Amino acid sequence: MDFISPPYLSRNANVQGIMARVLFALLPGVAVYACLIGPAILLQIAIASATALAAEAAMLKLRGKPLRPCLTDGSALVTAFLIALTFPPIVPWWLTVFGTLVAIVIAKHLYGGLGQNPFNPAMVAFAACIVSFPALMSQWPSLTLETRFIDQILAVLGVSRELDALTSATPLDVLKTALRLAPGTPIAETLSDAKIHGAVGSRVWEYVAAAYLLGGLWLLRCKVIRWHAPTGFLAGFVALSAACWLFDPGRFASPLFHVFSGGVVLGAFFIVTDPVTGCASEKGNLIFGFAAGILAYTIRVFGSYPDGVAFSVLILNLCAPLVDLMTRPRVFGMKKK
Amino acid sequence: MITRAELREIFANGVWKQNSSLVQTLGLCPLLAVTTTLINGAMLSLATLLVTGLSGFTVSCLRKFIPYEIRMPIFIMIAATLVTIVDQCMASWLSEIHNLLGIFIPLIITNCIVFARIEAFAAKNGPIQSFFDGVSMGTGMLWTLVVLGGMRELLGNGTLFSGIESIVPSLSGLRVFSDGYPGITLFVLPPGAFILLACMIATKNAFLARRKAAEASR
Secondary structure, eight states: OOOOOSOOOOOOOOHHHHHHHHHHHHHHHHHHHHHHTOTHHHHHHHHHHHHHHHHHHHHHHHTTOOHHHHHTTSHHHHHHHHHHHHSOTTSOHHHHHHHHHIIIIIIIITTTSTTTOSSOHHHHHHHHHHHHOTTGGGOOBOSSSOOOHHHHHHHHHTOOSOGGGTBOOOHHHHHHHHHHHOTTSOSHHHHHOTTTBOSSSBTTHHHHHHHHHHHHHHHHHTTSSOSHHHHHHHHHHHHHHHHHHHHOTTTSOOHHHHHTSTTHHHIIIIITTOTTTSOSSHHHHHHHHHHHHHHHHHHHHHSSSSOSHHHHHHHHHHHHHHHHHHTOOOOTTSOOO | OOOHHHHHHHHHIIIIITOTTTTSOOOHHHHHHHTTSHHHHHHHHHHHHHHHHHHHHHHHHHTTTSOGGGHHHHHHHHHHHHHHHHHHHHHHHOHHHHHHHGGGTGGGGGOHHHHHHIIIIITTSOHHHHHHHHHHHHHHHHHHHHHHHHHHHHHHHSEESTTGGGTSTTOOOEEOSOTTOOOOGGGTSHHHHHHHHHHHHHHHHHHHHHHHHHHHHO
16 A cells, blocks of 8 residues: 555654654663763763753744743754764764754754754754864774773863874774775775674674664664665665675675664664655655665765765755655555556 | 935945845855955955946946847956956956956856846946946945855854955954864855855844834834
8 A cells, every 4th residue: 555645543643752762762772882982972962962952942932932842842852862872972062062053053943943854953963063073073982992981071071182092993984994095905804803893893883783773673663663764774775785795895894894883773763764854655765765875885985974874864855855756656546647 | 417315225225225145145156155264255246346337337338339139248248358357457466366266256257246237227327327336236245245254264264364465465364263263164165155144144134124123113
């Protein structure tokens, strides 16, 4: 059946309930992140959430809208969580504040608020920040060095001047450098380095990805999200990464490694599934996800930015109305044109 | 005879009421490309101001001899000649700025504001008014691009008036924020220009709406 017009069975769903479930589903990922990578993420979430709520309140007031229903619907908090989780955890606090302001003020409210924004606010924030502060936005904490919590906090507060001691290249950076600098050398040695490769994906980051996967599957099970966009996204991503890998396993990492590195799982279940900026129809969401997956791999491996999820999602956000137009379902009782 | 009120009206039109960037939103391509610094924006506007003023004057002088049917090619030739003159003058006297602005000086010919004023004003009015109209339009563009370029330079690099030494050698640019200021590269790139231009247009509209409301309540 492919019609999306009423009548529907009513499901007692509201924005607040959906956003609360999305936040709950992010919690395993946050917990694993905080335990394995650094508790600084909790500080970042707090900074982003406080900024998001304050910016939301200020914008609602400026626009003459009632504060309570929009502040308590949780959408600003979801944006804040996604911003904190996609930014490196040890960026200075003002960068998180800047990103959150861009997301809430420019990407959300200037377009008309929740439901009117054509672009995913958290991804706009990521794009704006990585374009504006490329150096700071690539400072990921080193996983091999023992870093104390207090050092991370000092880095976030902007007090610590020795950031280099805390950071190192991410596994994806290492792969990209290997691909760039020495086109002939196989990456097998790079990958076999235990500092980079874990059980299936990037060392340590694979557990965070697995925790996101757990939360995403739970969201699927309670029908907050549909399977189409995540499946399309993962299928597109795996299709291209598998093609590259089969073409030259010496130069490209395996699809499994790529899926469990960077922001792919988070993107598949929490970002391309955004009901506002995605497509309306099921087929549309499959196409949306598939194209975003292909672009994400392309930008990650061949582009100059560390990961491709944010830019691919933004480009597909632009295309979503067109995809919706092309996948308009047959009107009941009418012949397909 | 030209009255003072008439000139004042033309001036107000160019600088505020029909501002080329804020109201007509014409010539956005050079606006996005060159307002990375205050000086660049100002110099491009001054070059455009010269072209709009002189082309208005020339076309207005010749308007009785230009056949209506082929007016566009003739307008283009007149404006292109003036653009070439301005381009060559800048290349010889202000070569550093000329190198910085590059292709955008010759591209003044494609700026819609030049032809909009020729077609809408100079072809129907006397030479003095037309010259004044072109200069007013250029002035409107000048202050907009100076404000926009200033904001972009300040937010993007933390400086103001950088590049002024290539015009007045005894002066140098200001560093407004301390050296620790990281610079928001977004504002150096075209999206930043769009965002700031939108803020300026919104401010103007809010100001007008407030004045209208005040007049209505009076």
